[in-house]
Amino acid sequence: MSGVAHNTRIGSIGIKSGSIGITDGNIRVTSGSIDASIIGTVPVTGAFYPGSQKVYGDIEIGTVPVTGAFYPGTQAISGSVGIKAPIDALTGGIPTITTPHHEVHEGEMFELGHIFQDVGNNNNAEILIINSGTYELHTTFHLVTGGEAFAYLYEGPAISSNGTALTIYDMNRTTNNNPTSLAYYGPTISNTGTLLTSSLIEGGDAGRAIGGQIRNMTEWIFKKSTRYLVRVTNKAGVNKHISIASDFYEVA
DSSP states (O other), X not given: OOOXXXXXXXXXXXXXXXXXXXXXXXXXXXXXXXXXXOEEEOOBOXXXXXXXXXXXXXXXXXXXXXXXXXXXXXXXXXXXXXXXXXXXXXXXXXXXOOHHHXXXXXXXXXXXXXXXXXXXXXXXXEEEEEOOSSXXXXXXXXXXXXXXXXXXXXXSOEEEEOOEEOOOEESSTTTOOOOSOEEEESOEEEEOOEEEEEEEEOXXXXXXXXXXXXXXXXXXXXXXXOEEEEEEEEOSSSOEXXXXXXXXXXXX
């Protein structure tokens, strides 16, 4: 059979089964329609120039490797495209979740925390986080005090004793994974290192103390093989309880 010239116009092509393989050259569709029901794999090794093609029916696309050039125009699809995504029954929209929420589902979001009871005035509640050399650590903190307090975050403190190890929990209890990072409370600090940030936790003092809290919604990214110190100093004038908690996930 002789080849078809580039300027030949064809009304329609109907394929019941089999495949079309194009290893060189172009496909140009300027008018008409492509009627397809199931497409498994569409390898394109030349160039593909869609203009305003309308596709009717149901299309399930598995993999479309394009090794040449792809020039999309305005494709109208009347039917359904086989992309797996949950649909909200009320609005018809596609629900989305945040990255931290997704990390919980994957079993890669972890939580640590400790309550420090009766911390004296001008005394500290401290948690030491030692990040591994394998991953960066993406974290947020939640600090709660029974009265006014100052909060600090330090990078690279010098430690003479790590303190007491904290248990770190996988927030997806069906996966029960373990992080590579370690955490301790009550470390012995010889030098606090670099102060990254400081904050006031409002909560009143003495008999007027009502307590306060800080929860940062934007994460910190901790460097590999680095220590970090979270310190909360009681400034209420009397003993107060303090809690420090952190949610985090690790990224290579």
